[in-house]
Amino acid sequence: MREASRQWAAGAAQASVTNNSGYEWANSAPFAIASFGFAEQTPGFVAVPEIAVVRRGRETVKVKVRREGSHSSSPKTPEPLTRPANLHTAPGRMTQGRWRASLDELLRALRAGAASKVVLSRDILVTSESQIDERLLASNLHDRYPSTWVFAAGGLIGATPEMLASVQNGTVRSRVLAGTASPGAGRELLESVKNRNEHHFAVESVARALAPLAEELYVPADPFLLELPNVVHLATDVTAQISGASALDIAGALHPTAAVCGTPTALAFDLLRRLEGTERGRYSGPVGWIDRTGSGEFGIALRCGQLEQDRRAIRLFAGGGIMPDSIPSVELAETSAKMRPMLEALGVEDSRAADLSGAEL
Numbered sequence: 001m002r003e004a005s006r007q008w009a010a011g012a013a014q015a016s017v018t019n020n021s022g023y024e025w026a027n028s029a030p031f032a033i034a035s036f037g038f039a040e041q042t043p044g045f046v047a048v049p050e051i052a053v054v055r056r057g058r059e060t061v062k063v064k065v066r067r068e069g070s071h072s073s074s075p076k077t078p079e080p081l082t083r084p085a086n087l088h089t090a091p092g093r094m095t096q097g098r099w100r101a102s103l104d105e106l107l108r109a110l111r112a113g114a115a116s117k118v119v120l121s122r123d124i125l126v127t128s129e130s131q132i133d134e135r136l137l138a139s140n141l142h143d144r145y146p147s148t149w150v151f152a153a154g155g156l157i158g159a160t161p162e163m164l165a166s167v168q169n170g171t172v173r174s175r176v177l178a179g180t181a182s183p184g185a186g187r188e189l190l191e192s193v194k195n196r197n198e199h200h201f202a203v204e205s206v207a208r209a210l211a212p213l214a215e216e217l218y219v220p221a222d223p224f225l226l227e228l229p230n231v232v233h234l235a236t237d238v239t240a241q242i243s244g245a246s247a248l249d250i251a252g253a254l255h256p257t258a259a260v261c262g263t264p265t266a267l268a269f270d271l272l273r274r275l276e277g278t279e280r281g282r283y284s285g286p287v288g289w290i291d292r293t294g295s296g297e298f299g300i301a302l303r304c305g306q307l308e309q310d311r312r313a314i315r316l317f318a319g320g321g322i323m324p325d326s327i328p329s330v331e332l333a334e335t336s337a338k339m340r341p342m343l344e345a346l347g348v349e350d351s352r353a354a355d356l357s358g359a360e361l
């Protein structure tokens with residue numbers, strides 16, 4: 001991410017911008033879309049669209065980018081949206097059975113004091129007889145989960161409720177989530193010591209990463225409830241004033257938070273790498289956009305799936321924070337609930353049955 005930040009700062013600064021829109025903010029064009037791996041070795045994805053339609057509130061701007069020496073291609077007429085045909089769910093690399101076995105081992109390690117919290121994830125594979133149309137998925141996610149940030153970057157598509165870093169003229173906002181329950185169980189969630197501790201680790205990891213960079217830092221004492229159609233989360237909005245750092249720099253400094261890795265970071269990372277039988281890729285990494293001035297938004301890539309090369313399969317991921325007193329069946333149900341948005345967006349009718357059919361217990 002550091003390298004991406006350096007290259008973007010050097011490249012975008014040279015862009016000459018003609019702004020006919022009448023909107024001041026359009027001077028910050030061009031915009032890049034970027035997504036990075038959970039692990040540092042995973043290749044990232046950065047794209048500067050030749051034509052981008054950028055909307056802020058009610059204001060819409062069409063941004064055209066022409067690279068020196070390249071001819072601008074004329075835009076193609078978009079194909080109509082298509083639904084995937086004959087969807088089938090299959091076990092992922094980390095089946096429910098493997099996940100359970102890993103969870104048991106992880107609980108033993110946590111109870112022996114190996115770490116305080118570790119996020120353990122699993123995956124399922126959804127295949128289709130036709131190519132999966134990411135525009136349809138993004139549009140369905142946006143309709144059903146309007147309070148989330150919907151993304152599609154290099155075949156990684158999802159609707160995340162968690163904002164790693166939103167940066168606008170030196171003001172940084174981070175929405176930290178950790179601690180999850182079924183919709184309607186918010187009161188119990190707020191009173192649950194296990195969930196409050198789990199949440200505290202995540203907030204602390206964000207505050208600790210921002211503190212050395214920030215001129216001002218505000219961390220609310222208590223979380224609020226973020227209600228979504230599939231789950232309810234404990235949430236804390238951390239804000240800071242940081243000058244001279246771009247959205248990429250700040251997202252890079254924050255990642256990985258304890259919401260997706262654990263506490264302490266290095267020990268949790270080693271444990272999850274050993275116990276997760278899947279490669280996370282860009283799931284749970286930073287995903288978002290940045291403009292020429294360094295302002296931008298990077299969410300954490302959650303509630304998402306990665307399209308396979310031929311676009312006839314998509315791998316869905318979900319995880320949860322494991323604490324020494326976690327109850328396996330509750331944690332498993334939580335990962336199923338977190339896969340629901342993507343299964344619904346694909347048009348899988350019974351998402352619970354679909355997850356189970358991909359389970360291979």
Ligand SMILES: C=C(O[C@@H]1C=C(C(=O)O)C=C[C@H]1O)C(=O)O
Pocket residue numbers: 119121162177178179180233259260302303317318319320321322338
């Ligand atoms: C890891 C995921 O979600 C994260 C873990 C949470 C938890 O353990 O309670 C809650 C929100 C996210 O920070 C995921 O959705 O895959």
